[in-house]
Amino acid sequence: xxxxVQSGAEVKKPGESLKISCKGSGYSFTNYWIAWVRQMPGKGxxxxxxxxxGDSDTRYSPSFQGQVTISxxxxxxxxxxxxxxxEASDTAMYYCARHTxxxxxxxxxxxxxxxxxxxxx
Amino acid sequence: EIVLTQxxxxxxxxxxxxxxxxxxxxxxxxxxxxxxxxxxxxxxxRLLIYGASSRASGIPDRFSGSGSxxxxxxxxxxxEPEDFAVFYCQQYGNSPYTFxxxxxxxxx
Numbered sequence: 001x002x003x004x005v006q007s008g009a010e011v012k013k014p015g016e017s018l019k020i021s022c023k024g025s026g027y028s029f030t031n032y033w034i035a036w037v038r039q040m041p042g043k044g045x046x047x048x049x050x051x052x053x054g055d056s057d058t059r060y061s062p063s064f065q066g067q068v069t070i071s072x073x074x075x076x077x078x079x080x081x082x083x084x085x086x087e088a089s090d091t092a093m094y095y096c097a098r099h100t101x102x103x104x105x106x107x108x109x110x111x112x113x114x115x116x117x118x119x120x121x
Numbered sequence: 122e123i124v125l126t127q128x129x130x131x132x133x134x135x136x137x138x139x140x141x142x143x144x145x146x147x148x149x150x151x152x153x154x155x156x157x158x159x160x161x162x163x164x165x166x167r168l169l170i171y172g173a174s175s176r177a178s179g180i181p182d183r184f185s186g187s188g189s190x191x192x193x194x195x196x197x198x199x200x201e202p203e204d205f206a207v208f209y210c211q212q213y214g215n216s217p218y219t220f221x222x223x224x225x226x227x228x229x
Contacts, residue, residue: 035218037166045158045166045209045220061217062122095165099213100177107156107213109177111165 002026004034004096004112011118012086019082020115022096029077030054033099035108036070036081040092048094050104051079059104086119093117123148123212125221133229140197142224144210149190151214157186157195160223161206169208170195202228 007021022034036048049060053072060070072079079096093114100109124147134140144155153173158166168177170186173193183198197204205228210221 037220044207044223045160045211047211047218047220050216050218059216061219063217097166100168100171104216105152105154105213107154107168107171107177107211108158108166109168109171111167114165 002098002110004098004110006094006096006112006115009116009118011120014085014087014119014121016086016119017082017084018086018117019080020094020117022079022081022112024053024077024079024098027098030074031102033104033106034072034079035097035099036068036079037095037097037108038064038092039095039114045095048081050099052104053077053079086117088119088121090117091119122217123150123215123219125210125212125219127208127210127221127224129224130222131225131227133227134200135229136200136202138200140195140200140204140226142195142208142226144188144193144195144221146191146193146212150193150212153189154212154214155186155188155193156211156213157184158209158211159204159206160209166209197226200226 035050038046048064096112097108098110099106157170160166
């Protein structure tokens, strides 16, 4: 069974750094793309970017390029989303999701449970 | 970047009725790489439809997708109580793989 298990909720202050994780199991981690999706409180889904776990090839939405870093450690089947300096506007639920197929052009068929990030002074 | 516009913003219907949700793209969606997701409160999204018209595994046949190019539709033939949720379309043919803003399907 394919599973994506995300790290727990975080409460941070503006200016702090943060790295959240998404651990995949039940499939060959290095053969699939993983996406990160933001959902601000009461709002819709926003595609942030994707990473190919096999070689860490990464693509970003222009809206998030330079604001976050997506990475992966294939030795522990884990993808990451990180910030160097959080802002209050980063408060949101963040989902990781795996593409259904090995190609990048496939939908998001498997989702993590979400990580709630709260940034407040 | 392809902008997806969903309509209506909110759809109020009763169980047993037919729901029709629209997703319009600002430019052609490559190879009809268009997906629909359902999200219930407090839950992660769930894939319903991919390739504009193919049902994902385990999705009831009352859900169907259609369309091509720039105009796509999600139809729920007879609404069940558990179908009421927010629905999003997403194009995954051209990076960034954008989502629509969502349609909330609520019980009338």
